[in-house]
Amino acid sequence: MPKDDAVRGEPTRRAFAKYGGTVALGGLLAGCTGGDGGDSGSPEGNETGSGSSDGGDSADSGGDTDERYAASISPMGEVTFESPPETVFTRLTHHAGMAFALGRGNDVTALHAPDYYDGVWNQFVERLPGVSLDWSGRYSSWQPDKEKLYELDSDVHLADPAWITRQDAWDRDDIDEIAENVSPWFGNSLSDRHQEPPAEWADGYQYYGLWEQFEIVADAFRERERYEALAAVHDDLLSTIEDRLPPEEERPTAIMVAAADIESIYAYTLSNPGFLTSHTRPLGPRDAFKGSVESGTVVDFETMLEADPDVILYLGGMEPGTDMAGRRAAFEEDAVGSEIAAVRNDRFYPQGARYQGPVLNLFQLEMTAKQLYPDEFGEWPRYEEGPYPEIPDGERLFDRERVADAINGDL
Structure with missing residues (x-):
């Protein structure tokens, strides 16, 4: 049935496939821990964990071969995707910036203070030949509304669910509902300054450096080549800095x-x-x-x-x-x-x-x-x-x- 008509609590075919037919959502979330961080006043660090992606295809329970693959990030743990995400919900601009780096900047459906950050980012994009970016008029997601996430119908929520549950209007059940009926959560934000996660996400929450998390996100989007090309530039730049x-x-x-x-x-x-x-x-x-x-x-x-x-x-x-x-x-x-x-x-x-x-x-x-x-x-x-x-x-x-x-x- 079309997702707009879906009964809450009954996963759509698209959302179910994104978690994989063999992994129940409740069990997947129960085995993950996490939190996120940042400060609301703002319009890489010592890494203690890592994520992974197998990048491989698998067969579904019916025996048909498709392109499902898994990627893992704290606090969500392993998430199975049926195909690379195209439209991307974000809350903070380190995630929107990752989508941009992977060629999906204009496919971002939401971010914090979109017009402000559209202005800031385009000051730099001006110096990248043949690259364009337009975040103006996107949904401002600092305090996201659950019904709006249904309306946006994004292929992935590139945001930290632990941070989202800090909002008064959100709890763990709401996170599960959106993951089940719309699309997965796949992001980490408390690594911003190694903040303590909320208690319900705290068991085993991992912190990532900026480029470490970018690698994990790139695997979720099946964009290993783009990541490696940019990481090589970053490595060269750091070497230049360290040498001088x-x-x-x-x-x-x-x-x-x-x-x-x-x-x-x-x-x-x-x-x-x-x-x-x-x-x-x-x-x-x-x-x-x-x-x-x-x-x-x-x-x-x-x-x-x-x-x-x-x-x-x-x-x-x-x-x-x-x-x-x-x-x-x-x-x-x-x-x-x-x-x-x-x-x-x-x-x-x-x-x-x-x-x-x-x-x-x-x-x-x-x-x-x-x-x-x-x-x-x-x-x-x-x-x-x-x-x-x-x-x-x-x-x-x-x-x-x-x-x-x-x-x-x-x-």
């Missing part, structure tokens, strides 16, 4: 901040475990706060001057609606803010997003390397507005054409 990093004692002190207005400035950590620091931790800047400030802490100019960082990384500075020149001026015109070393030396730089996905991670590794270590990696152009600056060929730290080819499937 100065000794620790010669590295600058830095802080990362974000602010909707100058009265409420939030500080974020740079090197704690989790994929939110996957673009800063490999670069090893010294924490100007010396561990005294946790992510999400409100700081004022006096606190920042006491830390006196050599570099300020301004989160959200690449968003099209952000007045980067105005943000700099607010620091420069304040009697205290103007005394901070990073402000005095014009080392106040924009950043993009922490929930970044693999492609944005490549750009943000490059830009942050240049912002922190201009002598080793080349100067970062002074940025006030517009897309990611056009870096001369000889000063790029990764090949845009290789990335674009992978996204477009030109392998």
